[in-house]
Amino acid sequence: MAATIIDVARLCGYSKATVSRAYASPEAVSEKAREKIYAAAKQLNYAPNAIARAMVRQQTENIAFIIHEKQYPAILNPFYSPMLEAAMQEGTRRNYSLFVTTSQDIHLPNGDIYIKKHMDGVIFAGEVDIRVIEEFRKQSIPVVLVNNYLDMDGLVCISADHYGGAVQATEYLCKLGHCKIGLLSGRFSPQVSEARIEGFVKTLAKYDIPVDDRFIADIEPALEDGEEIMTRMLREVDRPTAFFCTNDTIAAGAMKAVTRAGLRVPEDIAIIGFDDSYISRVVEPELTTVRIDAAKMGCLAMQTLFDLIAGMPVEKAHIQIPTELIVRGTA
Template identity: 30%
Template sequence: MNKPVTIKDIAKKFKCSPSTVSRALNNHPSINEDTRRNLQEYAQKVGYQRNQVSLSLLNKKTATIGVIVPTINNYHESAIIEGIEAVLQPLGYTLNICVTNEQYLLESEYVDKLLSNRVEGIFLSVSQETYDSGHYEHLEQIKKRSIPFIFIDREYEGFATGSVIIDDYHGAFSAVEHLVKIGRRRIAHLKGPNGMAVAEERLRGYVECLKKYDLPVDEQLILNTNFKVESAIEPVTKLMNLAEPPDAVFGVNDQVAIGAMKVIRDRGLSIPGDIAVAGFDNSPISAYIYPSLTSVARPGRQIGIEAAKIFADYLQQSSGKEFSSKHIVLPSELIVRESTMYGGGLI
C-alpha cells in the first residue's frame, strides 16, 4: 500500500511550512498567487488527497451517519436507504450501513462501533431479536451521547427519540375493510413476528376492522410468519386444510402474500374467486405478477427522506442544542389490483 502524500511531504518539497500548503490548497486569500498555483499544480500531479481522518479529529465532525437495519435484501428497506442517501449525500454526508440480520448482538455491537467511530447521527430500524430480548441498553448509550437518533420504520415503543414510521394500523385496516366490502367474511391474517411494532399494528388494524363489521376474530385464522416468502407456505397450507377455510388472506407483507398465492393455486383454487389475497409494501413486482396483487403502499423512500430531514434540520438550527425528538407518521395507501377484484375469478 503506497502511503498517501501528505501536506508535510509537499511542504518539504517546496521548503515551506505545512500551513502555507494547507492555505494554498484551500484557496486562502492571503497566499501569493504564484505560490498557490505552484502548490496546487504539484498537489494535483502527485495525487494529493486530504486526509479526512485527521480533519475529523480536528473538527470533531466526521460527516458520517450510521444506519442500522435488519436487512437490506428487500424492496422496502433499500428504498428507505435510498431516501436517506438522496437527502444526505448532497450535504456531504457518508452513510455507514450496518446490517443486523435481525440479531440483537450485532445490533448492539454496531451501535458501539458507530459511536466509537463518532458518527454524527444514527438511524435505526430495530431488529426482531431486540424486540424479543427486551434489551435496550445499547439505545440508551446513543441517547447519552445525545446525537440525533431516529427510528426508521421499526421503533422501540416508548423510547423518547425521533422516529419516522408509517401508519400501519390504518393501512391494515383499509386492506381488511376492502376485503370485507368485496364480500369476504372469513379473512385470515398472516402476521409478522410477535412483539414487533409494525406487525402488531397491522394485526391490530386487522382485528379492529373485523370488529367494526361484527365479524368474529378467529384465532385459527391468525398465523405467524417471519416476513419471508417461504414462511407463508406452512401456515397457509394449514389454513387450506381447515374444515372451513378462509375466503381471503391478508399478508403482513407482499412476500408472504405471494407465498400464500402459490399455495392457494397449487390447491387448484382460484384467486380471487375462491380466495382473495392482499399484501403490504406495494413492492414493484406486485403489479406485474399474476394475478396482480392488491397491496398497501408503504412510502419507503419517503420514510428515508423524512428521517434525513429531521437530521438536516437539527444541523441547521446550529449546534449546542439537544436533539429533540420528533415523530412522523406517514400515511399508507391501499392499491387495489386483480387479487381482490370484486367477485372476479381470474384463474
C-alpha cells in the same frame, strides 16, 4: 502532481508535525502559525485528507444505517431497499457516506459498540434494542428511528400508519362481502405487528364478523412461511374466503399455496398484502396491497438526522407517513 503536507511544511517553515496539528488539533497551534500554514496550503492548492478534515470539523461525514439482522441485507429486502436507496441518495447529495450494518454486527465480542466514534449520526430501521440507542445518545450522537416507534424522550421516530392501513385492507374485504377472513401476521417490531393486528380485529368487530383463531397465524415474514401456513389452512373445509397478509412477501407465499392447491386468486381466495413492495407487481395476478412510501421515509429520516447533526430543533418527535390501499388483481 498534487501538493503534499511536506510541500506545505517547506513553504511555511514549520515542521510536518505542526502542519498536521494545524488541521487535526488547531487549538494546539498558535494563531500566527495557523495563518502561515493555511496560507501556504492555499498557495499550493493543498487539501488535507478526509480524516484530517473530519478532525478539524469535528465531523466524520459518515452516517450509520443499522437494520435488524432478520431484515439484512437491506439492499435485497423488498421493503427496506427503496428506503435505503433514498437515504443513500440524500447522503450523497450532502457528501456523506452511508455505513450499512446490522444491530448484531455493531457489537464487539466484549459487548461494546465499535462504530460510536466514527459516525455523525445513526438511523435505526425496524426493531432495535433501546439500550443500543441509549449508548449512541450518551456519546451525543443524533439518532433517528424509522419504521418503528419508541416512547423515548427526544427520540425522533418516523413510522407509517400501520393501524390505518390494516383497517383499509380489512374493510375493503368486508365490503366485498367476505364474512370469513384470515390473518397471516408477520413478526415485526411490536409497534408494527400490534398496530396491524389491532386494525384487522377492530374492523372485523365493526362489521360483526367473528375472529376465528384457527385462521390467525403469527409467522416469520418470509415467502416459505406464507406458503406453508396457507397450505395447512386450505385443508380446512370451512376455510376463509379471504386473507389479509401483513406484508407482500407473506402474501406472495400464500398465493403460491392457493395456486398449487388448484384454486384461483381472487375467485376462490382473495388476498391482500402490505407494503406495496416490488413483489406486489411481479406476481400474477398483481397484488392488492397497502402502500407505504418507504423511499419517502428514508429521505425524511436522513433530512431529519442532518437537522439534528446541525443542532436544529425538530418540530415533531413522531412523524407518521400515511398509507394507501392499492387495488389490483388479488382482491
